[in-house]
Amino acid sequence: MSGELEKKSVEELKEMAKKVKIKGYYKMRKSELIEALSEEQTSNVDEESRKSILSEIEKNPKIYELRNIAKRLGITFQRNARKDELKERILRLLARPGLEIKRFGISSGPAPEKSVPVSSSSYVDLPSSYYRDTLQGLPVNPSWLSFYWDFSKQMSALVDRLSRENQPVMLRVYDVTFLIFNGSNAHRIWEYRINGKEKKYYVQVASPAASYLAEIGYYNEAGVFVPLLRSNLVKTPASSLSNRQEERWIDLAKHLRFTQTHISLVSQPTLLPTGLSSLSSEEMRSSFSSVLFSTGNAQKTISDKEPKE
Amino acid sequence: MNKGYLTLVLHAHLPYVRHPEFEEFMEERWLFEAMTETYIPLLRSFESLENDGIPFRITMSITPPLMEMLEAKDLQEKYIRHLEKLIELSKKEVGRTRSEHPTKHKMARYYLKDFEETLVYFRDRVQSRLLEGFKHFQDNGFLEIITCNATHGFLPLMNRYPQAVKAQISQGVKTYEKYLGRKPSGIWLAECGYVKGVEKPLAEEGISFFFVDSHGLWYAENPPRYGVYRPVMTESGVFAFGRDPESSEQVWSGDIGYPGDFRYREFYRDVGFDREADYIAPYIDRSGARVNTGIKYHRVTGKNVELGKKDYYDVEEAHRVAYDHAQDFIGKKSAQVEALYDQFAGVQPIVVAPFDAELFGHWWFEGPKFIENLFRCMNETEILKPITPKAFIDDSLTSVQITTPADSTWGANGYNEVWINGSNDWIYPHLDEMAERMTRLANDFYDETDPVKIRALQQAMRELLLAQSSDWAFIMSTGTTVAYAVNRTKQHIVRFNELFEALYKGQIDEKCLEHYEWIDGIFSDPDYRLYAVR
Structure with missing residues (x-):
């Protein structure tokens, strides 16, 4: 749900937040803005707008009208999303009983089985200071x-x-x-x-x-x-060869330590110390550290010329 | 003649994502996808090597959160349901593709068979316990499983709080012992993040080796004679092995890397996105959000080919390519160790090639076959032999250079900037405060005997550990599923602070505590006194 918002710049988000009168938007970080805005977008679905959207949908709207409704509701969709698909997504969103669960765009499934104490609600405020020097x-x-x-x-x-x-x-x-x-x-x-x-x-x-x-x-x-x-x-970490000229060694069997003058038997590193994930790779398309987060849920944009299945 | 060694290191890790409060949860799919596409295919490859009598040697870190998730009954049951759904979808796909395209249909049948075999393997062969599967190969000497710091906390930004570092390492060892019945010989430091001083708690825990990125050895305090091709020993007596940059490049590089081969499977075309909504709805997220199912019919096809113009994928052809690539890799590694052996005047080099385990299978679909073939090809040559770090230290190392590696990570540009930048730096004032507060708690409640208070102290420790997972900061940097990472971090901070205050007020809400133990239930009986300063 927040996918569309994430693509926007902080300035654009602030502009949006200003329009919908989100308190304190000017000092928010990007993530906070996205949170506040997606909350705004879902919580906007009050009973009245719900009814009006439903009646609009009954009138068999055109695809671009559906797109507008979906956008209004903060639904992320593909450019080539079909009419019935959009309609279904909209209806499903309106049918959701616990819209607040969707606030972070993360959870799915029904509401918690056990009753959840108030303090673990998904929206949390962190202390802005611990008042310590x-x-x-x-x-x-x-x-x-x-x-x-x-x-x-x-x-x-x-x-x-x-x-x-x-x-x-x-x-x-x-x-x-x-x-x-x-x-x-x-x-x-x-x-x-x-x-x-x-x-x-x-x-x-x-x-x-x-x-x-x-x-x-x-x-x-x-x-x-x-x-x-x-x-x-x-x-700061080192970023070049140490200029020490001494090698310290230990003989592991005799537990004997000795030193030698440094000789380098390997050629000087030609690759910059870049770390694995910065190897630019068209195929990689994701950072190294966890292939799963960066790819598992990625937003796909398939060409409009996609043959119909 | 044996002229050198290859150490393949697979780092298997996922953050602790377990939501017992939900029947289905989108981010739990990370685990399920990794199980179907990486862990089980790897185990099946190991099995095939074992059956053929191929002596393989792999070093594999299975992180404590991953161990905890693999052993969680609820997740095991959810996984079986997930697989059953996938099999149901594959059956529909077999019917549907019959009229679509013969290659596509062939793949649909392949997926159906593969998922059915996966289910049998998981449910019957290992009784839902993949760790037992891995343990089998450890017991037979093929696999050296090592641990990782408790929740994959990023140590280079934690070292101002030595107790927090110590607890991360100590809990990592404890979880390993719990599930594998012995002490780990080595550790993978989260994100390959080394900072001067972490070798001390490693030595205290009896850990014998860890890994650093290439520049960790290149720029060590005393320059190592053999570069990254022999381990060094730190002053604490713990050995450090350095990553070989060439091996990674052969796998990752855009120009010469294997996974980009045009005949390999394309990751970004999946029926989860391609099929129409009402058909696919039961197999994607309940919110209607499209997700990967693992059924993919297309191949990479070519450089810069639009997703819509990809050709169909043929798994048999791709497996032949994976064999050729393995042969090519072993050829290159053999040539590399031969050259190094001469350069080193007869001293055998050890080439260390660490990768994220999930690269193989999940991202590079044919990866587990590549690994299997790697050892088949290596078995044909005398020049290059596979070895684990432990065996190398015990059998092959007579003298070693002593030095302190340079602070380093394997993140973008080699240092800390992935884990501290404008998108995620807000977490550190909280993580630091929590580490300090945890030490206060451990000091003040060191001899606590009230069972409820002890539970609250242990839960506070869990919340701190979970908040420290490097994954959250990483996700905030990369920009996918950011809301989830932000929310997780915030929740752990808030729950920690609540427990902290409740402990000092002497007012612990047991119902609430029980709830936190249920939803953030990582690690049984963690020792909060590790944080004490005595």
Whole structure:
């Protein structure tokens, strides 16, 4: 049901959400927008529209009219879907007793056999904050890091006050590779102004196989950076041959360790370290990690010239 | 003369999708399709090799969630119903195709026979227990089954919480022992995701080896002399084997990869989509959503041929092609190890070729035949021999290089970006908070004796483990069935937080707990104290 929506850009979805007056649409992620919109679309089938659609269908509508009804109901269909097929899909949707089950477009079958406690209903809201002071760094790849943070209520109040007083709150990232960090001795420092709403930031850094940490803080009147939170140490993965010239070995029978100067008996890797799934393959058409999700339920578009079976 | 070894690794995994609260559930088809198209055909290929006395060696990770699903009675029963429906549909197809096209009709008969045999194999031969089928080949020395971390959690983004990593690994070992009756020799780290430090909990669990992607060895702290063609040992004493990039390319590449052969079966033409609605309705999802049935009549036909213009598929011809491809692969591997053997001045290389098991059969329909033929062809040559990592370590390795592999995964571009990007990064603040809270719970309730509270603690652990499945983040990145993955993640987070609060308030709603145990019932008796910091 949400298939059509997924093809749309975030901008288009926001536009749609605005039209149907979904609350807080402007700060929603794509997945949230799709959820809200598909919910909107199914919940729109109130008794009155149900009746009116049924009467439209009784009048034996043309294929394009059926397509419009189906679209209105958020039914995903193929371009070459036949008239009776569309009609059947529409009727089946209208006949469904528990439309809310279909909200995520995932479940099928009848309603749960056992009574379900309220808390496990399929629509759930996650806490927007755990009200704890934390700044976490996660490695994305050799040149990108991701940071997210969360504030306690006191910290939130402080950050709000700072921005009201035009003292910008900054995310500072330090390159501390092979250093014992003392608060200022980094190889390099990057600074980004952060706003109150987004609680994450992706940072491009200079080197692979390097260590970074970040602080959130502000400049006081004297122009001194005052840190409020410090992150964990986060390392970018290596992306080239190590320059160490030593090989360490162990004789497994004698449990004897020895070292040798490195000799490479293999040619330098010619393939980039791409990981299996990025091998571009026309035949693959799906990412590697799980062939089943990406193919099992894929939306098919069969040419209109398809011979009739 | 034996100049080198081939280690074929099949990683069999599906996320825990089990909905006892529904009579039918669309995403449970992932399991059923994998059973019909991959697991059972593989077992039947193994059987055929065993009968012909071909000494094959395969390393196969069967992940804990997959083990749990394969052993679940309700899913076994649902699968039999699913197969019976499929057989019913095949019978109709046999009748219908008689007047449509002879090749199509031949295939309809093939499917009917194949599904009937599948049902007999499943119900009678292994008494609905595919794990027993796999175990048989492990006991006979053909198959080395290894484990995986508990719910396929993505360790490179979890390592800030060592207890969470430890619990993932420890539960992975425990589930393996429960079903296979011994300790696993090795592990497949979910998504081939290695990050410095995970070797320590592996060593603590007595695991002897794991795998890394090629660049995990290429860019190791001390460069390995033999590249990816000999294992290395980490400081913890656990061995790491590196993926051979050439083997994967021969299977995956768009230009030279085997599955794209024009004579192989086309994945995207299925009667589930091709037949008219009222005819196919009983065999697709109850909502009317079209799904794959597994009955497909067309072949790849050519590059860039529209789906509507595909030719009919002939399984006999395709099986001959699968034999030729196996022969070609073994020829290439033999040449590769011969060249490496000379380069290494007489040291035998080991070529490690890991794949998703579901590639074979589900995606590449002829894949299980290819694997079977691989070992038939390998049996004809002296140069190349199949081996498991365990046997290689025990029999062939006298000295080994010590180093720490580079952080790496087998995801797109080789690092973490599939599992952390704008589409899925919202999960990490929650997963991290849950890991911290679980440690708090384990510390505060370490000596808990109240059985209801212990159940709530165990259920909290299940919700955390299930939320950590790398599959959800992966699905959010790839864009198919996103709503399901988002919803699953959210539900596990919410249920966890509910249990967390209920435990501290001392108000556990037993009815609700029982419900969660029923719908998220992975792993019996998990040890929540693994999360404690003592």
